[in-house]
């Protein structure tokens with residue numbers, strides 16, 4: 001589906017709003033570089049995560065492999081950043097549940113992924129602002145990466161991790177401002193996972209964004225997976241099993257809170 005039209009293109013503000021009692025999660029962020037000859041990066045996936053699926057988690061593992069084999073980057077950490085409730089996309093469950101599900105998924109199935117609730121628990125924040133927030137927390141507040149056997153600190157580049165459907169929306173008029181695109185693709189860059197069944201092939205999608213080509217990294221899916229949150233929600237509503245499409249503890253959470261099951265009195269409790 002097309003992303004809702006959004007307004008605003010002022011990404012120059014150094015001031016960030018924050019939810020009450022917010023602290024930036026960094027318990028799994030590696031600030032010590034292993035390969036000083038490489039550029040340290042942090043992967044940030046923005047999206048609804050309603051609910052988070054194995055594909056969302058796989059995107060990070062695909063990115064790790066791609067980065068190791070094809071780039072001079074070193075991945076220092078990875079974050080999901082669930083969008084605010086104000087995004088008002090169909091099927092968007094409350095931020096509280098989406099953040100909880102992402103937290104369960106990352107804490108229980110991964111050693112390195114984290115969830116940043118910053119954008120979820122406040123007014124809608126454009127992706128350019130979200131990436132600025134990460135850049136601020138990681139480089140200004142935490143001081144960036146440290147080189148081995150040295151006090152020297154180095155800037156960690158924030159990189160947007162996304163599916164090819166998201167990059168397709170970047171060439172749709174009115175969805176992203178030119179200023180934001182220049183900020184996201186010019187300053188940060190993006191790793192794009194091919195999305196099975198996506199309307200546009202990746203070459204076409206990136207043609208319109210050619211001036212930032214050097215900062216757009218296309219990753220083919222070597223094992224095709226087209227699980228989507230929409231399909232998971234549909235299955236739950238129809239009382240079909242979603243087991244093995246998303247982590248079991250997330251399914252348990254969905255069942256416990258009767259999520260997505262508004263018209264599914266026949267929802268199979270075993271999943």
Ligand SMILES: Nc1ncnc2c1ncn2[C@@H]1O[C@H](COP(=O)(O)OP(=O)(O)OP(=O)(O)O)[C@@H](O)[C@H]1O
Pocket residue numbers: 045046047048049050055056091161162163164165166193194195196225226227228229230231
């Ligand atoms: N099957 C998939 N292949 C590649 N990328 C995906 C896939 N599913 C989700 N993504 C990517 O994951 C990120 C988070 O997406 P989001 O949570 O909005 O997921 P979604 O599954 O597309 O949601 P929905 O089905 O509710 O539209 C986006 O960058 C999206 O492109």
Ligand SMILES: NC(=O)c1ccc[n+]([C@@H]2O[C@H](COP(=O)(O)O)[C@@H](O)[C@H]2O)c1
Pocket residue numbers: 002003004006046047048082083087089125126127128165166169175176177180
């Ligand atoms: N202008 C923007 O910053 C802009 C536009 C469209 C989508 N997005 C982001 O992309 C992510 C995924 O959106 P969709 O689920 O609508 O594809 C969300 O985090 C959303 O905030 C940002």
